[in-house]
Amino acid sequence: MKVEYINPIIEASKNVINQITGLNPSLGKIYRKQVPYSVDTIVVLIGLTGEIQGSVNVSLNKGLALKIVSAMMGGMEVKELDELAKSAISELCNMILGNAATIFYSNNINIDITPPIIMTGSNIEVSQANSVVISVPLNFDNGDKLELDISYKEK
Numbered sequence: 001m002k003v004e005y006i007n008p009i010i011e012a013s014k015n016v017i018n019q020i021t022g023l024n025p026s027l028g029k030i031y032r033k034q035v036p037y038s039v040d041t042i043v044v045l046i047g048l049t050g051e052i053q054g055s056v057n058v059s060l061n062k063g064l065a066l067k068i069v070s071a072m073m074g075g076m077e078v079k080e081l082d083e084l085a086k087s088a089i090s091e092l093c094n095m096i097l098g099n100a101a102t103i104f105y106s107n108n109i110n111i112d113i114t115p116p117i118i119m120t121g122s123n124i125e126v127s128q129a130n131s132v133v134i135s136v137p138l139n140f141d142n143g144d145k146l147e148l149d150i151s152y153k154e155k
Contacts, residue, residue, distance in 0.1 A: 001134050005052060006030075006150060008103035009096075010136055013148060016096045017138070021071035025146065028137030033149060036127035041065075042081070043124055044093040047114035052104070054152025057126055058093045064144035065089050081120065090116040 010027060018024050039059035048054045060068075062081055069078045069085045072092065078085050097113045104111050131151035138146045 001132060001150075001152075004107065004109075005152060006134060006136065008107070009056060009100045009148060009150060012100035012103055013096050013136075013138060013146075016092065016099050017068075017146075020092060020095065021068055023068070023071060023140060025138035025140050028139045028145060030134060030136050033133040033135040035131065035133055036125050037133070037149070039124045039126055039147075039149075041120055041122060041124075042086075042089065043119050043126065044090055045117045045119070046093060046097045048097075048111055048152055049114065050111040051109050052111050052152045052154060054131065054150070055128065056097060056100075057149040058096070058146060059149065060089075060146040061144065064140060064146060067140075067142075067144070068092065086118050086120065090118045 014025060039057070041062045042060050042065050044058040046056050048056065065081060065085065066078050069088045070076060072088050094116050101111050101113055126149070128151045131153070133149050133151045136148040136150065138148070
């Protein structure tokens with residue numbers, strides 16, 4: 001995995017989350033994730049196309065999702081992960097990867113992203129065939145974390 005392919009996603013994630021929610025996650029220890037892997041109750045899948053082909057899967061638990069959506073709604077407390085809340089989480093992830101695509105472009109790497117797909121449930125198993133998955137945890141003040149699971153291959 002090349003740092004120049006991981007860092008734009010980290011930078012975009014921290015910036016967008018802070019700008020949209022006011023929350024300031026810190027970077028946790030990056031590690032290689034064994035495939036297949038299980039995720040928390042929510043995972044948003046976004047594909048990468050162009051010079052880099054792969055995906056970024058954003059996983060988080062329901063409590064953190066509700067906290068993020070509440071912040072996105074101007075502080076109005078959101079208590080249920082309904083369709084509006086799921087849409088907000090999907091859109092946040094879309095903004096993160098859109099911002100990352102802009103950073104890649106400024107580094108002369110052309111990528112595009114697919115529309116986000118959100119899945120909810122318990123013990124969701126994710127598998128990327130023949131791919132290495134690098135997991136980037138973003139830690140929040142209350143001990144919650146959002147994980148960016150990145151897999152790609154160069155074109």
